Amino acid sequence: MALFQSIRDKFKKSNDKDKYLTGLDKSRRSFGDRIRALSNNFHGIDDDLLEELMMILLEGDVGIQTAQKIVDRFEEHGAEMKNFDSMEDYFIYILYEFYDEVPEEYIHFNPDGPTVILMVGVNGSGKTTTSAKLLSLYKDLGKKVAVVAADTFRAGAIDQIDQWATRLGVPCIKGKPNQDPSSVIVDGCRYAKENDIDILICDTAGRLQNKTNLMKELEKMSRVAAREIEGAPQEVWLVLDATTGQNGISQANVFLEATNVTGIVLTKMDGTAKGGVVLSIHDQLHIPVRFLGLGEKPDDLRPFDVAGYIMGMTKGMSAND
Numbered sequence: 476m477a478l479f480q481s482i483r484d485k486f487k488k489s490n491d492k493d494k495y496l497t498g499l500d501k502s503r504r505s506f507g508d509r510i511r512a513l514s515n516n517f518h519g520i521d522d523d524l525l526e527e528l529m530m531i532l533l534e535g536d537v538g539i540q541t542a543q544k545i546v547d548r549f550e551e552h553g554a555e556m557k558n559f560d561s562m563e564d565y566f567i568y569i570l571y572e573f574y575d576e577v578p579e580e581y582i583h584f585n586p587d588g589p590t591v592i593l594m595v596g597v598n599g600s601g602k603t604t605t606s607a608k609l610l611s612l613y614k615d616l617g618k619k620v621a622v623v624a625a626d627t628f629r630a631g632a633i634d635q636i637d638q639w640a641t642r643l644g645v646p647c648i649k650g651k652p653n654q655d656p657s658s659v660i661v662d663g664c665r666y667a668k669e670n671d672i673d674i675l676i677c678d679t680a681g682r683l684q685n686k687t688n689l690m691k692e693l694e695k696m697s698r699v700a701a702r703e704i705e706g707a708p709q710e711v712w713l714v715l716d717a718t719t720g721q722n723g724i725s726q727a728n729v730f731l732e733a734t735n736v737t738g739i740v741l742t743k744m745d746g747t748a749k750g751g752v753v754l755s756i757h758d759q760l761h762i763p764v765r766f767l768g769l770g771e772k773p774d775d776l777r778p779f780d781v782a783g784y785i786m787g788m789t790k791g792m793s794a795n796d
């Protein structure tokens with residue numbers, strides 16, 4: 476009981492509790508409600524129970540390899556269930572323990588100059604909107620921010636991020652359509668140094684049609700950024716659309732081959748009933764999820780919190796009891 480209570484208490488004290496409850500409502504109504512129903516009819520760990528757990532995980536978009544590991548852990552540590560009020564609470568604890576690597580820092584700041592963040596991801600993942608939300612978040616935290624419109628190939632991309640920047644009152648360094656994005660990155664880095672920018676967010680192109688070109692493009696952008704600012708880019712964040720589920724894992728693998736991804740931002744979590752992909756990302760990719768998009772408003776992009784995620788997916792409002 477004390478083990479589960481510690482998770483619940485951490486969630487209840489979180490400033491983002493309501494965001495997680497609202498943003499993960501669809502997932503909770505499918506995933507969490509089914510776990511609760513299974514718990515209410517629990518008579519012991521047997522093959523039928525384990526099979527049903529596996530189905531719930533798979534239909535919640537937890538990949539088969541990850542789901543099997545969770546079910547195996549649930550079975551192997553079944554003797555610990557006596558320490559919990561219900562099978563549901565025990566299962567939540569198993570999920571929490573499964574996600575055992577929680578980053579203490581969501582961004583590695585450059586102590587000697589601007590911190591450069593490359594935002595990468597396929598078109599349609601919400602990359603540009605996420606870049607804007609990050610600008611808003613860090614500006615509200617008192618950071619001096621700027622954005623580079625380095626997605627020079629997608630029609631309207633430059634105007635889109637420029638409009639966001641104008642709305643937020645932050646500088647936007649931009650080039651011309653079809654300009655070499657690396658040259659715009661150079662301009663952005665020089666602007667950041669000259670104007671004492673704390674965080675420079677670079678919104679990049681998201682084309683996957685040709686992996687070789689993608690790799691060369693990302694390598695070049697990283698190279699020119701490092702030439703202008705030592706250690707840049709300090710972060711490379713991959714933006715994935717949560718509604719694509721396991722397809723997002725495949726997308727991630729392509730970008731992992733192309734660049735050193737340091738974190739993942741999952742968008743549109745509020746729009747899916749299958750939020751289990753977070754567990755697969757942790758297990759298969761070994762890259763920390765930095766932020767979750769829990770709604771459309773700028774402040775709905777929240778730092779990832781494992782207790783918030785798991786309680787939001789399962790217990791929901793009963794966590795307030």
